[in-house]
Amino acid sequence: MFQLDQHDAVFPHLNLRKEKHGDDDAAAADLKFTLTAQNTILDTIDPNIVRAFWKKAEKSQQQSLPMEGSTDLVALNLPLLGEQDITGKFEGYELNIGSLMDHIEPVFFADAKVKKITWKPLEGGSVAMGFTVSVLLDENEDAELISAWRRGDVRLWEDINAAIKPVLQGFGFALSFRTKTRDQMVEVTGVLAHRGDHSEQTEIHLPADTSGSKNGVQSVGSSVIYGKRYAASALLNLTTQGEDDDGLLGGQKLDDKAMNWIDVANELEHPDAYQTKRQELLKDYGGAANLPTEVRNAFNGARARVTPKD
Known part of the structure; x- marks a missing residue:
């Protein structure tokens, strides 16, 4: 499954459009990203690609400097080969567009579609x-996207694991996960282990996420991603907004109002109810710009969950 964790990228193209959902027009957007990364990123697509297109450099060959973290497969097998295409559309992704400047809040989308991978x-x-990500838009999110597009250089996040892994390793910890599926339910077990042979674990049970016209495999994969995030948060007492964590990640603890709105979002089951509660939410916070990240994420997830399938 193609995945990027905290990669710097260029955001050169944004297309705002409408698409049909039943009888209604929904605001949507196509986002084009480009980046340069080590070739091992292709392992998330197919583990055989790297060995097919790269080889070890011969002693007589003068090679470009390898990227940090790359393998010893650095010389091109087929140097005259041009750009490659990956066909198909991949659904059920989360997209989190962050800025290279820490004071700018990231823009989060649930149930994004990745396509046109080159x-x-x-x-x-x-x-x-290069790749394109298609998302549905809520009110004011078009302005946030335009702002990110104007900045040009962005940072893509898809999992909190990229942020916490080096911190855990520095203190001798490792975080791993086990998954099971049974009767349309997904069980994710998070295990936090220390090199001193002590471990703690927690289990998260979720229904298979069938939003966004996912097939069976995609619905399970989407729930596994959510389960890993929730399990990690439970084991480490973390949120992406930043709870009181003795300086591990920083940030401020969510207040009761934010927690109540997150509970409201998690209970929404119908598009009309979502629209009603969303208006109440924006009124309560005085606009989308004032929403805590966790509340915004919860309502984006609710929107993806209750939006009628094509």
Whole structure:
């Protein structure tokens, strides 16, 4: 499953549009991203790609400097080969667009679709990639997207694991997960282990996420992603907004109002109820710009969950 964790990228193109959902027109957008990364990023698509397109450099060959973290497969097998395409559309993704400047809040979308993936092998064990992400928009999110597009350089986050992993490793901890499926339910067990042979674990049970016209495999995969996030948060007492964590991640604890609105979002089951509560939410906070990140994420997830399937 194609995945990016905290990669810097260029956001060169934004297309705002409408798409049909039943009889209604829904605001939507296509976001084009480009980036350069180590070739091992292709392992998330197919673990055989790297060995097919790269090889070890011969002693007589002068090669470009490899990227940090790349393998010893840095020389091109087929140097005259151009850009490659990956066909198909991949659903059930989360997209979190952050700024390279810490004071700018990230923009989050649930149930995004990734398509038009292209990549070109480069000397030195790196790869130039491009892809398009399609999302549904809520009110005021078009302005946030335009702001991100104007900045041009963005940072893509898909999982809190990328942020907490080096911190845990520094103190001798490792976080791992086990998954099971049974009767349309997904069970994710998070295990926090220390090198001193002590461990703690927690289990999260979720229904398969069938929103957004996902097939069976995609619905399970989406719930596994949510389950890992919730399990990690439970084990480490973390949220992406930042609870009181003795300085591990920083930030401020969510207040009762925010927690209440998150509960409201989690209980929504109908599009009309979502629209009603969303208006109440914006009125309560005085506009979308004032929403805590966790509340925004909860309502984006609710929107994806209750939106009628095509």
